[in-house]
Amino acid sequence: MAPLPITLDAxxxxxxxxxxxxxxxxxxRPGEFLTLLGPSGSGKTTLLMxxxxxxxxxxxxILIGDRDVTRLAPNRRDIGIVFQNYALFPHxxxxxxxxxxxxxxxxxxxxxxxxxxSALERVKLGAFAGRDISQLSGGQRQRxxxxxxxxxxxxxxxxxxxxxxxxxxxxxxxxLEIRRLHDDLGITTIYVTHDQRExxxxxxxxxxxxxxxxxxIDAPQDIYCRPGSGFVAEFMGEANxxxxxxxxxxxxxxxxxxxTLMVRAExxxxxxxxxxxxxxxxxxxxxxxxxxxxxWLLQVELPSGRELMMSIPSAxxxxxxxxxxxxxxxxxxxxxxxxxxxxxxxxxx
Amino acid sequence: MTGxxxxxxxxxxxRDTRAGLRRDARRERAFFLSLSLPALLLVGLCAMLPIFxxxxxxxxxxxxxxxxxNWEKLLSSALTWKSVWTTxxxxxxxxxxxxxxxxxxxxxxxxxxxxxANRLLILVxxxxxxxxxxxxxGWLVLLRRDGLVNQALTGTGxxxxxxxxxxxxxxxxxxxxxxxxxxxVLPVYAAMRDIDGNAIRAAASMGASLPRTLATVVLPxxxxxxxxxxxxxxxxxxxxxxxxxxxxxGQVSPVAIRIEKVMSTFQDWGQASALGVLLLILVAMAAAMxxxxxxxxxxxxxxxx
Numbered sequence: 001m002a003p004l005p006i007t008l009d010a011x012x013x014x015x016x017x018x019x020x021x022x023x024x025x026x027x028x029r030p031g032e033f034l035t036l037l038g039p040s041g042s043g044k045t046t047l048l049m050x051x052x053x054x055x056x057x058x059x060x061x062i063l064i065g066d067r068d069v070t071r072l073a074p075n076r077r078d079i080g081i082v083f084q085n086y087a088l089f090p091h092x093x094x095x096x097x098x099x100x101x102x103x104x105x106x107x108x109x110x111x112x113x114x115x116x117x118s119a120l121e122r123v124k125l126g127a128f129a130g131r132d133i134s135q136l137s138g139g140q141r142q143r144x145x146x147x148x149x150x151x152x153x154x155x156x157x158x159x160x161x162x163x164x165x166x167x168x169x170x171x172x173x174x175x176l177e178i179r180r181l182h183d184d185l186g187i188t189t190i191y192v193t194h195d196q197r198e199x200x201x202x203x204x205x206x207x208x209x210x211x212x213x214x215x216x217i218d219a220p221q222d223i224y225c226r227p228g229s230g231f232v233a234e235f236m237g238e239a240n241x242x243x244x245x246x247x248x249x250x251x252x253x254x255x256x257x258x259x260t261l262m263v264r265a266e267x268x269x270x271x272x273x274x275x276x277x278x279x280x281x282x283x284x285x286x287x288x289x290x291x292x293x294x295x296w297l298l299q300v301e302l303p304s305g306r307e308l309m310m311s312i313p314s315a316x317x318x319x320x321x322x323x324x325x326x327x328x329x330x331x332x333x334x335x336x337x338x339x340x341x342x343x344x345x346x347x348x349x
Numbered sequence: 350m351t352g353x354x355x356x357x358x359x360x361x362x363x364r365d366t367r368a369g370l371r372r373d374a375r376r377e378r379a380f381f382l383s384l385s386l387p388a389l390l391l392v393g394l395c396a397m398l399p400i401f402x403x404x405x406x407x408x409x410x411x412x413x414x415x416x417x418x419n420w421e422k423l424l425s426s427a428l429t430w431k432s433v434w435t436t437x438x439x440x441x442x443x444x445x446x447x448x449x450x451x452x453x454x455x456x457x458x459x460x461x462x463x464x465x466a467n468r469l470l471i472l473v474x475x476x477x478x479x480x481x482x483x484x485x486x487g488w489l490v491l492l493r494r495d496g497l498v499n500q501a502l503t504g505t506g507x508x509x510x511x512x513x514x515x516x517x518x519x520x521x522x523x524x525x526x527x528x529x530x531x532x533x534v535l536p537v538y539a540a541m542r543d544i545d546g547n548a549i550r551a552a553a554s555m556g557a558s559l560p561r562t563l564a565t566v567v568l569p570x571x572x573x574x575x576x577x578x579x580x581x582x583x584x585x586x587x588x589x590x591x592x593x594x595x596x597x598x599g600q601v602s603p604v605a606i607r608i609e610k611v612m613s614t615f616q617d618w619g620q621a622s623a624l625g626v627l628l629l630i631l632v633a634m635a636a637a638m639x640x641x642x643x644x645x646x647x648x649x650x651x652x653x654x
Contacts, residue, residue, distance in 0.1 A: 074553040087547035101555035
């Protein structure tokens with residue numbers, strides 16, 4: 001079965017004065033793994049629930065393939081959903097949970113069992129078919145939820161922060177596993193998270209949301225290295241937003257452009273040799289430092305009062321240990337790592 | 350113990366550690382038991398002594414000699430069996446009606462927005478805060494031959510002549526259901542409200558229609574509440590007195606009414622005590638049956654989708 005594209009056309013949803021979805025339009029490609037990323041209250045879950053049919057938009061259209069599903073009941077949309085809290089049925093064992101969507105489709109008892117077992121094998125839970133849900137760990141429950149969502153071969157998969165209840169190591173492991181599952185099945189998948197690293201790890205494209213609007217939609221590398229706004233830059237990782245006046249050319253001259261620049265913390269170096277001939281240079285004084293195992297974090301205060309965050313890999317951190325607050329620090333960055341962004345918009349509180 | 354052994358100890362406790370843990374658990378249980386002993390004794394005495402007293406009285410003559418005459422007379426009387434049947438019939442019919450009305454009501458309450466649900470809940474609870482006597486006599490006013498209900502029925506032509514709605518089984522049943530409904534709805538509503546909304550959404554996303562979701566997810570997950578509600582209603586109704594006394598008009602005599610009659614008419618303590626024990630046996634049987642039903646349904650729900 002060919003994967004289907006999804007088209008969102010000017011979706012709008014308000015709760016009283018609060019605008020959860022502000023005319024959101026989005027084209028999701030067939031077979032794509034798209035992540036909706038944003039802080040809480042940005043509208044990403046509302047968007048997902050509108051896709052699932054649990055939230056009815058006031059305006060706009062949702063098309064799956066070329067079929068308008070805006071007013072279609074959730075149980076007729078043929079969408080597999082994985083919820084943050086797993087939403088398994090505690091009164092059924094693992095196998096019955098996974099068989100459930102097949103039994104609804106009047107699949108014969110034998111075939112349902114076979115397909116449920118193969119879905120469970122796929123998430124490596126074949127040996128757990130007879131267990132009660134209460135006997136499973138969080139990670140195992142999430143696998144059962146995955147198996148239950150894929151077993152009826154839906155055309156679309158929605159995942160609402162499915163890993164946020166798991167501990168860090170398991171979460172990172174499951175990220176790769178879910179991505180591999182997606183690649184095997186080729187189902188168009190929309191994944192909601194507020195964890196930018198998770199979004200970068202898993203997605204074909206990331207849509208960054210804020211205040212009910214999509215701020216930027218791009219491939220992970222583009223959105224990380226070439227953010228379209230200060231908000232996206234800072235949300236995607238440790239970003240230093242610099243005014244033109246903060247920087248000088250590394251060779252001592254002045255910079256031609258006075259644009260606002262974004263430099264990632266890990267692209268700032270202590271050694272001028274790391275930034276190439278046309279690099280930029282920032283001077284300031286150390287405000288604080290922290291050792292984090294894989295790297296050192298240095299906080300540097302610039303003359304303008306702006307704070308610079310530097311991440312120095314432990315392997316290249318000669319001199320970091322000796323630095324103490326107040327010491328002068330020169331930071332260097334390659335020109336290509338200084339990405340111009342529009343001047344910061346005045347933040348509405 | 351070496352460093353590594355100490356580190357692995359919490360994951361796989363050796364035999365000594367396990368035995369020690371068990372001993373601690375035993376000590377803790379004994380300690381808490383000793384703390385609650387005075388309360389247990391007090392409650393035990395207050396609850397059990399009167400029951401033993403009644404049991405003793407049912408096998409005694411007035412002069413204090415052992416006799417089985419009370420029981421022989423009781424068990425051979427057709428009136429006894431008729432009142433036992435009436436009791437079971439009344440409790441069963443009350444339970445069935447409470448379920449038929451209460452489950453949809455609890456569903457509506459649980460699916461309403463919390464603000465509205467709280468207001469509706471007050472309406473459900475209101476009868477519980479009114480004296481049972483007031484309510485029962487209220488029904489009398491409503492249901493009697495020239496009462497409001499019959500006036501409405503004959504006035505609108507739905508019934509050609511007043512219906513016998515009170516001083517019979519029907520009237521008693523109406524009164525009983527009215528009293529028991531809130532007691533049934535509360536635990537069912539609580540169980541339904543606790544169901545994870547995402548479990549219901551998950552069922553819908555997998556293709557389950559609303560009735561199907563109700564049958565396969567909502568009702569099984571609220572079975573605990575329905576069971577406790579059923580237990581309360583059935584067992585409470587078994588020994589109920591006021592409603593059959595007022596609304597039954599002498600036509601409906603479950604065991605509770607028989608006891609009162611035996612006492613007020615014959616002052617027969619032995620006979621009344623035996624009836625009381627009989628009622629207690631009925632309650633125990635009902636509880637055992639509900640427990641058996643729970644095991645049966647519990648097992649079925651685990652394996653079947």
